[in-house]
Amino acid sequence: MPVPSPNLYPSFNTVRLSHACLNVADLGRSKTFYTEILGLQVSDETDSHVYLRAMEERGHHSVILQKSDLPGTVEVMGFKTYDEADLDRAEAEFRAKGCPTQWVERPYQGRTLLTEDNIGIPLEFYHKMDRLPSLHQKFALYRGVKPLRIDHFNCFSPDVDASVAFYNDIGFRVTEYTEDEASGKLWAAWMHRKGGVHDMAFTNGRGPRMHHIAFWVPTPLNIIDLLDLMATTGYVSNIERGPGRHGISNAFFLYILDPDGHRIEIYCSDYQTVDPDHEPIKWDLKDPQRQTLWGAAAPKSWFEHGTEFTEVAPRDSALNATPIIAP
Known part of the structure; x- marks a missing residue:
């Protein structure tokens, strides 16, 4: 579709x-x-x-x-x-x-x-x-990964085509998408309002559940610093995936879990999508560079773990297409 x-x-x-x-x-x-x-x-x-x-x-x-x-x-x-x-x-x-x-x-x-x-x-x-006073140049306050702003949400959807149609109706625009060639259905899609790659994304799976919330950082070096910090402060087991560079969005990324299991992406280096005639980029589900430009597959947990919404019962997806999963 x-x-x-x-x-x-x-x-x-x-x-x-x-x-x-x-x-x-x-x-x-x-x-x-x-x-x-x-x-x-x-x-x-x-x-x-x-x-x-x-x-x-x-x-x-x-x-x-x-x-x-x-x-x-x-x-x-x-x-x-x-x-x-x-x-x-x-x-x-x-x-x-x-x-x-x-x-x-x-x-x-x-x-x-x-x-x-x-x-x-x-x-x-x-x-x-x-509105609060700007902290952007209060450099003495910077710590951790030094996040600048919230960037996007990603959610599991049991019907990505239906989710895309719904958000498209209210003005969200698709920037990139993954199609399952066998069924012709969408497996994932990235949609924006603010002129980046996405404000809201959808991944096929049991849902609705939140896959992750993402924060923008200035450089990939911030992500390296965070890894060193987590590895030496008792949080090494909270590191789930990365660092790496997505084929989709071009983003340099790291995925971590907070103490309650909410997944957080630390994110930089995507691109602008301001033009209203910006054409979405299509990816095949079996393309190994879709997940990571360097070819590394995502772990099984990345496709299965998500956090539920309060009092909202998730349901299974009817689309059984299988992405590339790390052994």
Whole structure:
């Protein structure tokens, strides 16, 4: 199935991905990992929540750690709209698609629409978030991998074609995709709003589940520094895959797991996709350079492990196509 033609004039305007709320067992343990190892900055904290941002971000938070009886699950994924009126248009669009909608109160955010996509991923949209002073040149605060900004989400979908069609309708554009030649179906797809390779990506598998959340860093050397730090501070077993360079997106990458099993990608070196007539790049599922430009296959865990969304039951994919897996 070919990717759909982009919808350049959607009913509402999403600027970019914004934040995720991750459920954790031990707030102190998770705070240490995200601040001392990753290097995110604390915007605020309570007995039940820690709000974090990366060094380039002016918005109040891009990660919320929430103490929960359901650790290792994801509460919600957030997106920013262009203006306030887009929120009302988004409500109408999601209602027309048969998705539940409600207005919710969120700390440090303005009016916020809570809804879900076609496979049940909980989404929230807002326009206003509290703005904080810039930390970008506060170099004394930099630590860990020195993350500059949140970059993208990747989720397991039991029907990637359906997920792509849904997000295409609301203005996300495909940059690269993997097709299973035998069935003609999509195995994975990368979709953007902000002009990079992706804000949201989908990988075939049992879902919905979050595959990973990614942060942009300045250089590949930041990733090497993180590996040395994790290897000497008790986190060597949290290193899952990499470092390497993806064929898809050209990104230099590392995948790690936080204390509750949420997968995090550290990421740099992709490319701009601003032009509205940018043509998506097609990859074959069996191409060994798709996963890693240098030919190294991904481990089995990378195709199987994901974190569920709170109170959303995942289901198996009907597409049984098999990628290349490391022995």
